[in-house]
Amino acid sequence: xxxxxxxxxxxxxxxxxxxxxxxxxxxxxxxxxxxxxxxxxxxxxxxxxxxxxxxxxxxxxxxxxxxxxxxxxxxxxxxxxxxxxxxxxxxxxxxxxxxxxxxxxxxxxxxxxxxxxxxxxxxxxxxxxxxxxxxxxxxxxxxxxxxxxxxxxxxxxxxxxxxxxxxxxxxxxxxxxxxxxxxxxxxxxxxxxxxxxxxxxxxxxxxxxxxxx
Numbered sequence: 001x002x003x004x005x006x007x008x009x010x011x012x013x014x015x016x017x018x019x020x021x022x023x024x025x026x027x028x029x030x031x032x033x034x035x036x037x038x039x040x041x042x043x044x045x046x047x048x049x050x051x052x053x054x055x056x057x058x059x060x061x062x063x064x065x066x067x068x069x070x071x072x073x074x075x076x077x078x079x080x081x082x083x084x085x086x087x088x089x090x091x092x093x094x095x096x097x098x099x100x101x102x103x104x105x106x107x108x109x110x111x112x113x114x115x116x117x118x119x120x121x122x123x124x125x126x127x128x129x130x131x132x133x134x135x136x137x138x139x140x141x142x143x144x145x146x147x148x149x150x151x152x153x154x155x156x157x158x159x160x161x162x163x164x165x166x167x168x169x170x171x172x173x174x175x176x177x178x179x180x181x182x183x184x185x186x187x188x189x190x191x192x193x194x195x196x197x198x199x200x201x202x203x204x205x206x207x208x209x210x211x212x213x
Contacts, residue, residue, distance in 0.1 A: 023140055023164040025172040026211045031088065034139035036165065037081050039067045039094030040158075040193060041145045042101050044120055044128060048111040049151030057185070058149075059106040065186045067094055067101065070193065084197040085142065086204050096132055097143065116148040117157045117177065125159055126170055137165040144193055147175070155179050156192035160200050174203070 027033040042063040047055050071092050073079040081090040125145050134141065141163040149156045161173040178195035180188045 022167055022169065023171060025162060025207075026213060028140060028162055028171070029086075029208050029211065029213050034091065035085055035087050036091040036093055036137060036139060036141045037070075037085075038141045038143040038163075039070070039097035040101075041097045041128065041143060042067075042109070043104055044124065045109050045146040046111045046116040046119065046148050047109050047151075048116055048148065050110070050149075052106075052110075055110045056106040058189075059104050059109055062185055062189065063101055063104065064098070066190045066193070067097060069186060069190050079194060079197065081197075084201045086201070090142075093137070096134060100132070111148075117150065120145070120147040120157075120159070122173060125161060125173055129161060129163055129170055130168055132168060134163075134165045134168065139165055140171065141165045144196065145173075149180075149189060149192070154181075154188075156189065158192065158196055160196060172207070 023033070028035070040063075045063075047058060050058065070079045070081075071094060081092070082088060128145060129143070143161045143163060145159040145161055147157040147159065155177060157175060157177045159173050159175045162171045163169070164171055176196045176199050178192045178199070181191040182188050
């Protein structure tokens with residue numbers, strides 16, 4: 001009886017330890033690790049070359065349209081998230097980024113000059129993610145953190161960020177500079193993120209090799 005009880009307690013201890021274990025970026029390459037796409041955070045973006053009216057339109061309408069576009073187009077396989085992330089299935093929940101983006105004020109995102117494309121440091125991204133509450137979400141999350149749109153250069157900069165949703169720890173992040181394209185404001189600037197996700201797809205093998213897998 002004593003040994004049975006001891007075995008039971010040991011099993012509970014092991015399971016509890018497993019439940020509290022933290023993810024690493026290596027887990028991204030494990031098909032069993034659930035991945036949730038969390039959308040685009042625009043709260044730290046700077047817009048260069050936009051008029052006051054255009055800046056207001058971006059802050060009040062277009063950011064939300066772009067964030068939802070990726071979700072809607074994923075259903076049509078134009079933004080194929082499972083293909084981009086090399087997963088059979090990718091959960092989608094942009095409610096967290098939407099909540100943060102809702103607080104954006106137009107005068108805060110307008111560029112004041114300077115090097116907007118090299119303004120957001122990895123430490124700043126880490127602080128931004130730490131400000132999220134992912135509630136009872138588990139597994140790994142992938143979020144895009146937008147840094148800049150430059151109308152003159154017709155390009156944007158942004159980070160792809162992989163997150164342990166339980167601890168809010170950033171497992172890996174990488175910054176990309178991508179061109180816009182297409183007709184209409186929403187389509188033009190959403191191309192930046194489409195190209196970023198294509199880069200994420202193409203980087204998969206390199207990242208896997210760097211993690212000795």
